[in-house]
Amino acid sequence: MKDQFSLIIGGQSLAGDRGTFKVLNPATEETLAECPFASPEQVDLAVKTAGEAFKTWQHSSDEERVAALNAIADKFEAHAEELAEIITLEQGKPLDVARFEVGGAVAWTRYTASLEIPVEVIEDSDVRRAELHRKPLGVVGSITPWNWPLMIAIWHVMPAIRTGNTVVVKPSSMTPFNTLRMVELMNEVLPAGVINIVTGEGGIGSSMVRHEGIRKIVFTGSTPTGQTIMRNAADNLKRLTLELGGNDAGIVLPDADIGKLAPRLFQSAFINMGQTCAALKRLYVHDSQYDALVEKLAELARAQKVGSGMEEGVTFGPVQNAEQFQLVSELVEDARQNGARVVTGGERLGDRGYFYPPTIVADITDGTRLVDEEQFGPALPVIRYSDVEDAIRRANDNPNGLGGSVWGTDIDKAKAVAARLESGTAWINNHAEVLPHCPFGGCKMSGIGTEFGLDGLLEYTQNQLINISKG
Numbered sequence: 001m002k003d004q005f006s007l008i009i010g011g012q013s014l015a016g017d018r019g020t021f022k023v024l025n026p027a028t029e030e031t032l033a034e035c036p037f038a039s040p041e042q043v044d045l046a047v048k049t050a051g052e053a054f055k056t057w058q059h060s061s062d063e064e065r066v067a068a069l070n071a072i073a074d075k076f077e078a079h080a081e082e083l084a085e086i087i088t089l090e091q092g093k094p095l096d097v098a099r100f101e102v103g104g105a106v107a108w109t110r111y112t113a114s115l116e117i118p119v120e121v122i123e124d125s126d127v128r129r130a131e132l133h134r135k136p137l138g139v140v141g142s143i144t145p146w147n148w149p150l151m152i153a154i155w156h157v158m159p160a161i162r163t164g165n166t167v168v169v170k171p172s173s174m175t176p177f178n179t180l181r182m183v184e185l186m187n188e189v190l191p192a193g194v195i196n197i198v199t200g201e202g203g204i205g206s207s208m209v210r211h212e213g214i215r216k217i218v219f220t221g222s223t224p225t226g227q228t229i230m231r232n233a234a235d236n237l238k239r240l241t242l243e244l245g246g247n248d249a250g251i252v253l254p255d256a257d258i259g260k261l262a263p264r265l266f267q268s269a270f271i272n273m274g275q276t277c278a279a280l281k282r283l284y285v286h287d288s289q290y291d292a293l294v295e296k297l298a299e300l301a302r303a304q305k306v307g308s309g310m311e312e313g314v315t316f317g318p319v320q321n322a323e324q325f326q327l328v329s330e331l332v333e334d335a336r337q338n339g340a341r342v343v344t345g346g347e348r349l350g351d352r353g354y355f356y357p358p359t360i361v362a363d364i365t366d367g368t369r370l371v372d373e374e375q376f377g378p379a380l381p382v383i384r385y386s387d388v389e390d391a392i393r394r395a396n397d398n399p400n401g402l403g404g405s406v407w408g409t410d411i412d413k414a415k416a417v418a419a420r421l422e423s424g425t426a427w428i429n430n431h432a433e434v435l436p437h438c439p440f441g442g443c444k445m446s447g448i449g450t451e452f453g454l455d456g457l458l459e460y461t462q463n464q465l466i467n468i469s470k471g
């Protein structure tokens with residue numbers, strides 16, 4: 001990884017007015033590199049520059065934007081290994097998972113390029129022709145978290161640019177380098193000012209949310225931050241897409257083939273060390289298979305090789321940061337104190353790096369913090385139930401509503417249960433799978449709006465009805 005990064009505003013590389021801040025490698029707790037620290041004045045400059053670029057980019061042809069996105073995807077492919085290494089070094093995930101993230105970034109970029117922006121003819125009669133057009137909004141502000149930093153930035157930025165908006169990006173201060181590099185590569189393709197990046201700690205995101213020159217904020221992160229953003233975005237009625245926290249429940253029905261499904265259940269819960277918005281975070285298992293499934297999950301947990309994501313053969317990296325590590329440790333400790341059985345893991349590994357092994361917690365139930373709160377880390381509570389109705393009630397008895405899943409052999413029965421989950425996505429015999437063509441978003445406190453597919457693309461546009469009188 002190179003050791004110097006700059007803000008990019010209007011195609012120019014700039015140092016941060018406030019100097020730099022340190023970014024740690026979670027596997028060593030040592031400084032990985034210094035990141036530019038932007039001032040609120042630089043946020044203002046970035047927004048104004050994006051506003052200038054919008055004057056021409058909004059009129060760019062469809063062909064030009066499609067070609068630009070495909071050329072960007074080519075650049076990402078050419079730099080895939082470099083991007084994956086940056087992700088592993090700052091985020092912690094094993095290199096293969098980082099490669100998967102870069103592959104996802106390329107796939108989403110190409111898919112977004114392939115979408116057509118529709119013009120709907122609502123009426124074409126002797127009296128009038130009414131056409132519904134979709135126009136870009138203006139400057140879009142993207143604010144991203146630290147768990148899938150590159151992929152989530154792509155989810156925000158590509159549909160915005162595809163529909164003729166210009167963008168200011170602010171990545172998490174814990175994982176800024178992959179996004180700085182992404183914006184550098186994109187600037188090799190796009191006209192100056194179409195995409196700009198500001199990095200910094202505290203305050204930077206808030207300056208963006210309050211800025212009058214931004215027409216929409218797309219935010220992925222925690223629910224409390226999303227609520228603050230919604231309050232602060234009110235002054236100029238910014239459009240919002242908020243992808244927030246989740247506490248996804250899975251229900252294993254009595255007829256589930258747990259021998260076949262256990263590895264997928266494990267993967268759904270522990271992907272990215274459990275730091276995935278729509279990971280499986282509470283697992284309800286029917287009494288008849290409870291002990292057997294707990295043991296299978298424990299076997300899979302014990303088989304993981306925990307270590308630095310850069311090391312060959314490692315399947316499980318560190319937690320990304322000290323605060324998250326502390327939260328996971330605290331929730332598992334609280335469960336233990338309340339009589340739960342920690343079947344695997346449950347203790348820090350080593351004294352350097354935020355290593356916490358995959359932890360299976362059994363004999364636990366609702367009302368315990370590890371079940372009720374979002375752990376966003378490598379600890380899965382497995383909860384016993386005997387009545388499916390009761391499991392559905394408990395799965396829904398949570399303020400979050402991002403995803404949910406049902407696991408069973410009789411698909412009609414599983415589907416009937418899935419339809420009753422209060423969640424934006426309900427998977428059957430799977431969980432946490434997101435796809436570029438399938439709309440995704442949360443209900444209840446998990447967010448507002450949709451990403452992916454045509455529905456997601458159109459969130460970056462506003463309607464304009466053209467009404468042609470024929471009289």
Ligand code: NAD
Pocket residue numbers: 143144145146147170171172173202204205206209220221222223225226228229242243244245246276277278374376402442446447
């Ligand atoms: P976070 O809310 O702490 O931070 C997210 C981003 O918001 C960071 O860039 C941060 O600097 C910025 N920010 C903080 N305060 C701000 C403010 N007042 N105004 C504007 N920006 C501000 O979230 P995190 O800890 O980085 O990420 C973990 C959370 O994200 C989890 O709750 C997880 O479930 C959620 N998440 C949700 C999805 C989804 O699609 N629903 C996807 C990934 C992560």
